[in-house]
Amino acid sequence: MTRSPKRSPQRSPKRSPKGEAPREEPRTEPREKSPKRRRVVEPSRLAARDVLAEAVAGMLQRPGRSVLTALGTVLGVGTFVAILGLTATTSSQIDSRFNVLTATEVTVEDVARDQNEFADPAFPADADARIERLGGVEDAGVYWNVRLAPGTAVRSAPVGDGTGSERIDVVAASPGALRAAEPTLAQGRLYDEFASGSAQPVAVLGKAVADRLGITTLETSPAVFIGDEPFTVAGIIDDVKRRADVLMSVTVPRTTAEKLWGPPQQGDAKMLITTATGAAAQIAREAPVALRPDHPEYLKAVPPPDPRTLRAGVTDDLDQLFLLLAAVSLVIGAVGIANTTLVAVLERTGEIGLRRALGARGRHITVQFLTESGALGTMGGLVGTALGVSTVIAVALVRDWTPVMHTGTVVAAPAVGLVTGVVAGLYPAWRASRIEPAEALRR
């Protein structure tokens, strides 16, 4: 705001605009009557602060109606914020579930029978060694669930003593597979390549299985019987990081299982590979070729899921529908504001006439009503944002998640309300500016 140089003593007692230079109003009229034409009258003005004050006063004079008017915007913006927030929260949940453990794990499945019904089991005898030679592999091993003949029970004594009432699974696993499960031992040790290579009758029990079989200590060199075959218990596993089923099973070396019960049924055998961080995808590509250079297609390696595709999948599904709903409620909100503002304009015709008589130009009326509807929209946007954020936090609390919201969402949401309000106010404000003061004042 520029200040004009001090004026000569005011000749007119009628006005004292305190030395402020009148702001040049943009002249839209193209006709400039003559170049020597001088400004005869200082133009009317409406300071930004007065516009705001008038808009707030207009909103507060009918508080109940203002609240109801803003409701649509509240719902629309609230839904937007809640959906965007919940999306961000859930995808960050997926991120955290997608942790180091799954990212360093590759499973290779035997799909030979799908390709060729006469194919033998696809894993070669030296499968563990072949894979462990690959760079980035930490442990690898073949395992399968042994299908025992019906009536074959697992017991802790050669003849039945009543412990065989529940079935206990028997898992054949090479030493590498056992290590890849990253077990924590309660007692004893795992069997090694030597025991496996010479098909020793040794077994590793999960803690739960050991309890059920009544085996509490290895000091007595206990044995378990699978059917009639005795197995020396080498160790008891307290916990594993992968393949929790090991805890519920008796695990025996792969070679021993093959010798006693034959090779795995088609498709039963799998290979578990643990890798260095970041190597999983590479190893998944290499493993089938390393195992079966002649028939890599007999094996299917399953790499860990790509987190990027995971997140995209989540975002795409339901959210678009909900965002559409939010947009619809925003439109409804806008229509509500437009409607109420239009009614207010008609109700306040007298006021508009009065303002015109007091020197308000048509554009001042437009600006006043636009500001009013914009303020309503902003209010709705702010309340909606607060509600949306609260929703996200509440859901996250209930689900025990970490609430995550993008700053942009929270900052942009009230602006969405503002835009809704202004757009909704365009027509009513235009109507208001068209009201003839002479007509309006007759009321």
Next chain:
Amino acid sequence: MSGTGETGRAAEPAGTGDQDVPVIEFRGVSLTYPGPPPVAALRPCELTVHRGEFITVVGPSGSGKSTFLNVAGLLDAPTGGTYLLDGIDTAALRDGERTALRGRRIGFVFQSFHLLPHRSATENVTLSMVYSAVPRAERRARARTALERVGLGHRADALPGRLSGGERQRVAIARALAGRPSLLLCDEPTGNLDSDNAGSVLDLLGELHASGMTIVVITHDAEVAERGQRTVTIRDGILSEPSREARA
């Protein structure tokens, strides 16, 4: 930019306080609403109102009083003739300038008061200064002064709903005065008031006149018309000024 203020001042007619320049000068002013058929709401007329005068315009309803109010109040532009307000040729003004001139030089008083219901008397009075760039700080003080002048200093914070009809009209007069107009243009100021309140409002107008305000009152009421120094009659769009002697 900074020069416009100076220009604006310099362009003013030789002093708005100058007694020689009439406040209202109609030279063959007429207003015909375009048809079909065209309606001559105000026939070409001559009228001069000097500074400090109190004139009343009287006529039955439908006679063209409203048209006179709209033209004199710059709410409607005449279709013929020249209207000088404070010596400014209003025909040469653009729309925005006419609006500004109206806001700055004319104080309106309406039959139905037109007070904003949810604002106090003071806030209603300050409204007249919102569009004419009176600094915010000054508005309140001027509004108080105006309210005191109309004898409502003690009701400054009351809402219009808590005021009597006469008090409301006095608030409206205060609002008109706060803009420091050259002319107080009153349209049936007592039309909605009982005789006691009407009397007090008319007394106030008399006081304002006595202190130098130029006042034009439009009315259909002969008693109200009596209050003016001069009375102009309007009938069928024709403005005529019978001399006092002729009426007497």
